Amino acid sequence: MSKFHIALKGLIFIAVCHLSYAQERLVALTIDDLPFVGPVNNQKGDINRFTQLVTQIDERQVPATGFIIAGSIAKGQDELLTYFKQKGYSLGNHTYTHINLNRVGATRYIADLDKSEERLQGVLTYPKYFRYPYLAEGRGNDKQVVQEYLQNHDYVIAPVTIDSKDYKFNGRLLAVNWKHREERLEGIKKDYLTYIDKQITEAEKLHGPERPEILLVHANLLNSHAMGEVIDLFKNRGYRFISLEEALRLQKEQDLAKEKAKNQVAYTQE
Numbered sequence: 509m510s511k512f513h514i515a516l517k518g519l520i521f522i523a524v525c526h527l528s529y530a531q532e533r534l535v536a537l538t539i540d541d542l543p544f545v546g547p548v549n550n551q552k553g554d555i556n557r558f559t560q561l562v563t564q565i566d567e568r569q570v571p572a573t574g575f576i577i578a579g580s581i582a583k584g585q586d587e588l589l590t591y592f593k594q595k596g597y598s599l600g601n602h603t604y605t606h607i608n609l610n611r612v613g614a615t616r617y618i619a620d621l622d623k624s625e626e627r628l629q630g631v632l633t634y635p636k637y638f639r640y641p642y643l644a645e646g647r648g649n650d651k652q653v654v655q656e657y658l659q660n661h662d663y664v665i666a667p668v669t670i671d672s673k674d675y676k677f678n679g680r681l682l683a684v685n686w687k688h689r690e691e692r693l694e695g696i697k698k699d700y701l702t703y704i705d706k707q708i709t710e711a712e713k714l715h716g717p718e719r720p721e722i723l724l725v726h727a728n729l730l731n732s733h734a735m736g737e738v739i740d741l742f743k744n745r746g747y748r749f750i751s752l753e754e755a756l757r758l759q760k761e762q763d764l765a766k767e768k769a770k771n772q773v774a775y776t777q778e
């Protein structure tokens with residue numbers, strides 16, 4: 509190789525590094541409603557759908573956090589959660605019955621949480637994460653009481669910054685008779701990916717390029733076919749997948765830095 513070629517290779521290398529550094533964005537993958545097996549939870553006989561979903565994440569070597577509906581763990585499905593955990597992914601709590609805090613009071617909600625706490629002992633990973641079903645955080649006193657409960661039980665609330673709204677597209681797929689699903693899958697998948705692509709653009713506008721995003725998808729039939737392509741879409745847009753723990757840590761650091769800068773401005777203006 510000539511000196512010129514070596515120098516050229518060096519330049520390209522520097523340019524690529526610079527480009528990837530400048531454009532790298534971060535995202536954490538979170539998957540709600542585990543353990544999913546059939547078209548609906550609690551259905552036996554379709555373990556492949558769960559393993560298909562996990563395999564697509566595994567093949568792309570990205571971190572992930574799953575959120576369990578404790579009351580939907582059917583007989584024999586604890587093994588699926590163990591398998592998920594053994595792959596190095598995190599597991600958080602998503603209530604016992606997928607209860608909605610915008611519809612019930614704190615007392616009923618906390619009774620449900622107590623049940624999930626008990627069921628998920630030894631299943632959850634650390635730090636302990638909690639995701640509100642329907643992202644419903646409640647209002648007023650109910651909201652505060654539940655937040656205090658979560659805090660007292662060492663839960664970190666897992667927010668969402670990009671909602672894939674995958675349940676809409678999954679609903680379309682489930683509405684198709686199973687005999688015709690395969691032929692309809694590609695079209696629905698295309699619409700789904702186009703929608704996520706738009707959601708990413710919106711989030712970037714809203715949060716700026718530095719802010720790590722937290723993506724919400726569900727363990728469902730659609731994602732058992734599309735999870736890999738969702739991850740690839742992010743990667744093609746320059747995203748690197750990080751753990752939820754890292755995303756939350758970076759978000760906190762950025763908030764603190766912003767707060768500090770604000771205080772400094774206020775100080776110099778005095």
Ligand SMILES: [Zn+2]
Pocket residue numbers: 540541602606641642
């Ligand atoms: Zn859910």
